[in-house]
Amino acid sequence: MPIEQICTIVSAEKLNEFAWSFTLEAGDLVKREGLRAGQFLHVKCGAEHLLRRPISVCLAQADEPVDLVRIVFEVRGEGTAWLSRRKAGDRLSVLAPLGNGFECGEKDRLLLVGGGIGVPPLLGQAAYTWGRSVAVLGFRCAERAMLVEDFREKCTQVVLCSDDGSLGHHGFVDEQVRRILAKDQTVASVLACGPKPMLRAVAAAAAEYGVRCQVSLEERMACGIGACLGCAIRMADGTMKHVCKDGPVFEAEEVDWNV
Ligand SMILES: Cc1cc2nc3c(=O)[nH]c(=O)nc-3n(C[C@H](O)[C@H](O)[C@H](O)COP(=O)(O)OP(=O)(O)OC[C@H]3O[C@@H](n4cnc5c(N)ncnc54)[C@H](O)[C@@H]3O)c2cc1C
Ligand code: FES
Known part of the structure; x- marks a missing residue:
């Protein structure tokens, strides 16, 4: 059952020119409500914006005296611009837990595939399967890269790609997904988050190798609760189906990729 929680920002960090990372004191949202990475918070972005903005949980940590939740976001419009002006010590109203999150076991070896601002929600899965998973992270260019060291710490391998060749492999992530799945038969599931064309291509690559694929979809949201x-x-x-209530994570084969 989602509850409204007033969260204090304990740290606010700029990851690059475009992305911010906040760590929030989040009451008992992890311990009592079971909040986990892959679910999302609906964040009130100032009195002037009636509608809350959905932001994924990047990391969720049960802690004393209060739980800690990390979010990472890019500025897209007025709401996220307002958010980017918040500082440590400011308070945010969030509605959570929302959405279903990825389904995976602690002992699973996952192939985590993130594109752009779709990268942060996968960090929690990297932490959950510490030392077992592989990450393929795609960015438009080197200046937009984020969280690479955080993934390196938690994954056995991190493969980087960029659209313009300024970082890692020049090209799209699905090429690397095929390369990895062709060599590695131990992957339990591909988990992907990013723009829809990327998700479609990753879903096709996983299907070619008969590997389960879960995708986190993004849709414009108002209420966030179905x-x-x-x-x-x-x-x-x-x-x-409702992305907010039935998702945002769906089995790739459930999705109509032609709309
Ligand atoms: C489940 C989910 C998780 C997300 N996680 C993240 C995240 O971790 N980090 C991050 O940077 N962004 C994330 N987004 C996208 C983020 O919600 C939008 O960038 C944000 O709502 C834009 O608000 P704005 O006021 O800045 O932009 P505006 O365009 O001014 O927003 C106007 C309205 O459109 C809605 N809207 C606009 N773009 C989107 C979008 N792409 N998705 C959903 N609603 C949108 C807003 O909620 C608002 O109601 C997520 C979206 C979803 C659906
Ligand atoms: S945002 Fe209202 S039903 Fe999903």
Whole structure:
């Protein structure tokens, strides 16, 4: 059951020209409500914005006296611009836990595939499967890279890609996904988060190798709790689902990739 929690920002860090990382004191949201990475918070971005903004949980840590939750975001419009002006000590109203999160076991070897601002929600899965998973991280260019050292600490291997060749492999992440799956038959699941064309390509690559693929989808949201139909999407079987309540994580084969 989502609750409203007033969270104090304990640290606010700029990761690069475009992205901010906040660590929040989040009451008992992890211990009592089971908040975990891959779910999302609905964040109130100032009195002037009626609608909250969905931001994924990057890391969730049960702690004393209060739990800690890390979020990472880029400025896209007025709401996230307001958020980027908050400082350590400021307080945020968040609604959480929301969404389902990825499904994986602690002992699983995962292939984590992130694109751009889709990278942060996968860090929690890297921490959960510490020392077992592989990450493929794609960015438009080197200036937009983020959290690379955090993934290196937690994964057996980190493969970097960029659209313009300024970082790692020149090209898209699905090429590297194919290369890894062709060599490694121990991957339990591919977990992907990023823009829809990237997710479609990664889903196709995983299907070619018969590996389970879970994708985290992004839709414009209003209520965040399944009440307004704002985030409804069509599934492969013709039914409609809510990204906020039934997702944001779906089995790739459930998704209608043609809409
Ligand atoms: C489940 C989920 C998790 C997300 N996690 C992150 C994250 O970890 N980091 C991050 O930087 N961004 C994340 N986003 C995208 C983020 O919510 C949007 O960038 C943000 O809502 C834009 O708000 P704005 O006021 O800055 O932009 P505006 O364009 O001014 O927003 C206007 C309205 O559109 C909605 N909106 C605009 N773009 C999006 C979008 N892409 N997705 C959903 N709603 C949108 C806003 O909620 C608002 O109601 C996530 C989106 C979803 C659905
Ligand atoms: S945002 Fe209202 S139903 Fe999903």
